[in-house]
Amino acid sequence: MSIAASVLDAVRAEAALHGGGRVTRAGLRIGELSGVEVESLRFCLEVLVADTDLAALGFEIGIVPWTRRCRACATVYRVMDAQPACTACGSGDTEAAGGDQMELSFLELEEEP
Numbered sequence: 663m664s665i666a667a668s669v670l671d672a673v674r675a676e677a678a679l680h681g682g683g684r685v686t687r688a689g690l691r692i693g694e695l696s697g698v699e700v701e702s703l704r705f706c707l708e709v710l711v712a713d714t715d716l717a718a719l720g721f722e723i724g725i726v727p728w729t730r731r732c733r734a735c736a737t738v739y740r741v742m743d744a745q746p747a748c749t750a751c752g753s754g755d756t757e758a759a760g761g762d763q764m765e766l767s768f769l770e771l772e773e774e775p
């Protein structure tokens with residue numbers, strides 16, 4: 663629940679920055695490694711927005727794949743089957759490139775008449 667609450671805080675803060683119109687859609691990007699369960703997050707969000715000013719809000723949740731960057735050949739690749747070695751050159755000298763984030767990707771607001 664606390665993750666959903668912080669998502670809604672972020673939505674409200676972002677909407678305020680854009681003049682406070684009614685938010686109709688929000689996009690979220692959730693990394694594969696973030697440990698967030700998308701279905702339970704979606705459920706919590708729907709429960710939290712019911713009967714609030716955000717009741718009409720729809721969420722579009724996208725999963726961000728787990729990726730790493732190879733320090734030897736600079737390839738950014740998706741980690742499959744939890745094998746972290748570079749898929750291009752096989753090097754084990756790699757660093758995290760993505761997949762643990764949780765962020766807003768977009769908001770759609772309804773302009774006040």
Ligand SMILES: [Zn+2]
Nearest residue numbers: 732735748751
């Ligand atoms: Zn490589």
